């Protein structure tokens with residue numbers, strides 16, 4: 001999973017660096033697909049077809065701009081300065097998956113956008129810090145929600161993280177809200193994808209677009225999304241998707 005995580009981390013960095021004004025979303029997807037091939041890995045997203053989706057996922061990246069929260073399909077549109085781009089990416093290497101996401105500013109974003117990005121990254125860090133033996137699943141959600149609520153941001157209900165290993169999505173589901181000391185005890189060997197999504201408008205609802213995949217805010221406000229694949233070890237959390 002470390003090797004899968006390394007491929008995810010380096011690819012995310014390359015895609016983020018290429019996400020400049022005028023760049024087509026499909027070009028970023030091609031870049032990630034080339035990286036996957038060069039690494040001898042497999043996309044976890046391409047062809048993924050959960051029960052609720054009308055069609056299999058057609059790309060290797062999810063590229064969600066501004067009010068799109070997650071799962072947006074790359075198309076031919078070009079990035080514009082000031083947009084918030086959320087990049088979600090996962091691969092399978094030697095039968096094991098790793099999954100991560102970042103939100104980056106396209107050129108310069110306004111202060112509010114920057115604050116949304118920084119706060120969502122901080123919410124992820126807070127969640128990761130609790131992913132250690134002796135904690136429970138509710139501690140992760142509580143840590144994430146505490147950062148989100150202190151800043152007045154919303155958290156879309158029903159969207160969250162997951163266990164990960166031989167499948168991209170495994171039990172348990174990792175809520176971005178929770179009560180401290182409640183839920184599954186975290187034990188060494190458990191690997192979780194922790195992924196806060198915060199919305200600028202402060203609402204907790206979301207809607208799914210006509211393509212059956214794109215999840216967006218209802219009020220049109222912007223969203224940010226950060227994710228890491230994190231192993232619970234005797235020595236504490238180990239982030240597998242950090243370069």
Ligand code: MG
Pocket residue numbers: 099100161162193195227
């Ligand atoms: Mg995930």
